[in-house]
Amino acid sequence: MNSSSDLVVQSTHGHTMGTTWSVRVVLPRELSVQAWRDGIQRTLDLVDGQMSTYQPQSALSRFNRAPAGAWHVLPAECFEVVSHALQLARDSDGAYDPTVGPLVNLWGFGPDGSRGEPPSSQDIANVRERVGWSRLKLDAATRSIRQPGGAYLDLSSIAKGYSVDLLGQYLDSVGLNAWLVEVGGELKGRGWKPDGSPWRIGIERPGAAAGAVERQEQLSQVVSLSDRAIATSGNYRRHFETEGVRYSHHIDPRTGQPSPHRVVSVSVLADHALHADPLGTLMTVLGPERGMAYARSRDLAVMFLLHGPDGLEERLSPAFGEVLAS
Structure with missing residues (x-):
């Protein structure tokens, strides 16, 4: 058995589904994560090949046509x-x-x-x-x-989360039981780092460039991800403005209009990224009041970051608060 001093965190990364992925794995010093890189990419390519709307021969594209x-x-x-x-x-x-x-x-x-x-x-x-x-x-x-006729399925709000779970299952299957997986900003962690500490993830505040959170004040909260997934859905990068009105990329399917709420971002913690990923979209569409009522009734761990009169405001569901307190 390896002692903690023989173990190190190794990283690898790449591209999938029009975005990036990264994996951090705890390994003995003499091993390299590159030995598993092909399997990692193959797992991600499987999801992309089935669920991409940009690949004309994917199962999803064939259904849409x-x-x-x-x-x-x-x-x-x-x-x-x-x-x-x-x-x-x-x-x-x-x-x-x-x-x-x-x-x-x-x-x-x-x-x-x-x-x-x-x-x-x-x-x-x-x-x-x-x-x-x-x-x-x-x-x-x-x-x-x-296909009822003209229906167009788009799984972009859930496929990245599923790929995180599937990638974690692959790492487990090859005996790697301490890892942190990220696909397009959706994350899941398993086990512990060599020093015995959990994987800790900062939730970004708007204003930091994508992937460039460098200081504590750029973070809203820091959470532990050992045996847990997190997905964050943000309104602050993809939008357009005209005549003083800001239109978000989160479209309410019930009205056909962008969600009008003051939601900046929503972060959801869950056991599986498949569950956390689409819930971020749902919470954004529902907005802080109805979204929080939905989260409370189902014991979901949700954090809203909202535009308020005095700047950014946080609103946590009880389940999210319990995670921070643990």
């Missing part, structure tokens, strides 16, 4: 993610909706490019006819999904 009435068998991983997304949509009465992609695109936050002014009411009404999670039907026995 399918004619009305067609049933599609999905790979097991993709079906798991779609099933969870639709379950959350049902539980939130459509405030979270993985079919919202056409509206996001219409507002200039999708693959068709940005825009500098809101779309017309008629354009919004036309596109909303394609949106609606309840139009989709699943068959768990055959892992199939039915």
